[in-house]
Amino acid sequence: MPKSSGLSKDKNWWRQASVYQIYPRSFADSNGDGIGDLKGITSRIPYLKSLNIDAVWLSPFYPSALVDGGYDVDNYRDVDPKLGTLADFDEMLAGLHKAGIRVYVDIVPNHSSNLHEWFQEAIAAKPGSKARNRYIFRDGRGKKGELPPTDWVSHFAPSAWTHESAMGGKHNQWYMHWFAPEQPDFNWDNPEVQKDFLKTLKFWADRGVDAFRIDVAHALKKDLSEPLRNLDVFEGLEQRGNKGKGILADRDDLFKIYKEWRKLFNTYDPPRVAVAEAFVHPDRIPLYASTKTLGQCFDFRFIETPFEAGAYKVATQEAIELATKNKSTCTWTLSNHDQIRHATKMGLNPGVNRRDWMLSNGTSHPLDMESGTNNGLAATLYILALPGSTYMFQGEELGLHEVTDIPESSIQDPQYLRNHKVDKGRDGCRVPLPWTQSGPSFGFGTGGAHLPQPKWFGKYSVEVEEKDPSSPLAIYRKALELRKELQTKEEIKWHKTSDVSVLHYSRPNGWNCITNFRAQEYTMPKGEILLSSKPIVNGKIPAGTTVWFKKK
Ligand code: BGC
Secondary structure, three states, rough: OOOOOOOOOOOOOOOOEEEEOOOHHOOOOOOOOOOOOOHHHOOOHHHHOOOOOOOOEOOOOOOOOEEEEEEEOOOOOOOOOOOOOOHHHHHHHHHHHOOOEEEEEOOOEEEOOOOHHHHHHHHHHOOOOOOOOOOOEEEEEOOOOOEEHHHHEOOOEEEEEEHHHOOOOOOOOEEOOOOOOOEEEEEOOHHHHHHHHHHHHHHHHHHOOOOEEEEEOOOOOOOOOOOOOOOOOOOOOOOOOOOOOOOOOHHHHHHHHHHHHHHHHHHOOOOOEEEOOOOOOHHOOOHHHHHOOEEOOOHHHHHHHHOOHHHHHHHHHHHHEEEHHHHOOOOOEEOOOOOOOHHHHHOOOOOOHHHHHHOOOOOOOOOOOOHHHHHHHHHHHHHHOOOOOOEEEEOOOOOOOOOOOOOOOOOOOHHHHOOOOOOOOHHHHOOOOOOOOOOOHHHHOOOOOOOOOOOHHHHHHHHHHHHHHHHHHHHHHHHHHHHHHHHOOOEEEEEEOOOOOEEEOOOOOEEEEEEEEEOEEEEEEOOOOEEEOOOOOOEEEOEEEEEEOOOO
16 A cells, blocks of 8 residues: 655644645546546646645546536545555555645535435335434425425535435435435534544555545534424525534534544544634635645635725635634635536626526627736735645646536536536536647547537647647646745735736745736836746736746
8 A cells, every 4th residue: 555655744734735626537547438447637737746735636536427526436545446456546646646646536425316225225124223324314394304404504405305215215205405305414522423434544654645625514514403494594505604513504513523533534644634614604614724624714705806906805805814713724725516616707708697698608798818818817916825734626737718618418416407507517628638739539538528618619629739838727837836835934925006906925935926907007026037927028027917026
C-alpha cells in the first residue's frame, strides 16, 4: 500500500494550499467508454504537476448507479468498476504523491445510495428491525399511512419521504431522503452508522489519502425524537438561523461526531485534514472549522459575489475575520461541480436571471465569453494572492464556459430531472474537459463523452492554450507557481486607491495585488510586475484586470 512518501510532514500544509477539484467522470477517459476514470487521472499527472497545485480533491469515484453523479454511493470502500479498481487508486495516489500533490477524497456521510447493501437489507427487513434503524423509516400519516410522516422537503423531490413500495418494500413505511429517493439518509443516532464511517475514513487514510471533503456536513443529525416535528413554515431545508436547534440541519449534536473524526485524523502524521461543505449561517461556520472538529469549512461567498470592488472587499474582510476566529483559514472558491462556471457568470450582464437564462439554453441574453474569461481570470488572481487556501474546479484554468445547450435527452442531473424541470441543473459545468483542439471527444478519450461537448470547446483546449503564453492556462500555471512564495504569514494590508472600482492589497512578503474591476483604466503603481491577467497598456491597467507586483 502506498505511503505518503515524498511529501513534507508539515501539519499545516492545508492552510494556504491550492486545491484542484477533479470530477473523475469528466476529467480523462483511458479506455474509450466515454466515462473518465482513475487511469485517466494517472495519465494526466504531468499536466496536474505543471499546474503547480498543492493538492487535488476527487469527487466520488465509488461504485454508484450515478443517479446523482456519484454522490449516491453503493460502497464507500471501493472504486466503481466503470472507473477502475483499488489497485488503480493506489497507483494514482502514489503517482500524485510522487509529483508532490496531496489528495482529498469526498466522503458522503449523510446518505448512501438505494443500492448500498445496508439499504437493500433495510428494505427487505421488518419495521423496527436493526437493518431499518440504520436509515430513517417511519409509518405514514392518514388512515392507511398513505401520507408522508411529516412535511419535510427534499432538494430534488417535493417530499423528503418516499414510500418504501417504490423500492420494493412491502411494509407500508416511508423512508427519508434529503436528496433523490435513490439517496436514503442514514440514521446518525445509530452507533453502528457512526462506527462504519470511522472505518471508512480509516480505510482511506490508511491507504495514504491526505484529506477529506465532507459532503453536506451540516445535514447528518436530525431531530428524530417522537413525534417527529413538522417544519410548518418553509424555512428552507438548511434552516439557517436556528442556532443549532433546527429539525433537519446544523444541529449542535453534530459536533460530537466530528470530534470523534478529529481524534482519528490526529492519529496520523501529519494529521489528516478535512473541509466541510456546510450551508450554514456564517456565525456557525467556526463550529465546523474548529481545530477540535473538521478544521476547515467552505465559505462559498465568492461564488455569488458580483465582480465589483466594493462587494469583493466586504466579502474578503468578512471571510478572513471568520476564518481567523477559529484558527482556520479561508477557502476561496469561485466554481465547483454544483455551480455555473464563473467565467460564464462574469460574462453575463449582472441583471440577468441566470436560472431562466440556463433554461433558455443560453439564448435569452447574450454572453460575452471573452470578457467573462478575462474577468474570471482577474478574479482568480485576486483570490490566489489572498491568505488561505483556494479550491479550483477542473477546466477553470482554461477559462472554460458553462455548456448551456445540453439537450433534454442527455441531461443527467436530478436537480433538473426531479425538480419539475425548473432548474437546468449542473451538467453544464460537468461536461468532459477538452484536451485537444479536435478529435474524438476533444482528447478526453478515444471514444465519445458522456455529456455532449459543444463545437467551441476546442478553442479552450489544453492543446490550444499551451501554445499561447497569454492564455488562461499559462496565467494559472504562473500564478500558482508564484503563489508558493505567498504561503507565508497569513496577513493582508489594504491600500487606498484613487478609484472606488480598484482594490489594492499587499502581503507581508512585499507583494502587492491590484484589481481594476470596472474603471476605464487605472495608472499602474510603481513596482516590478510579476504577473498580469491582461497586458498593461502604456502604464495603464485595463478594466477587468489583476496585477501582481513587487514594490521597489
Ligand atoms: C454535492 C452535490 C450533491 C449533494 C448530495 C452536495 O452538496 O456537492 O453534488 O448533489 O451534495 O450528495
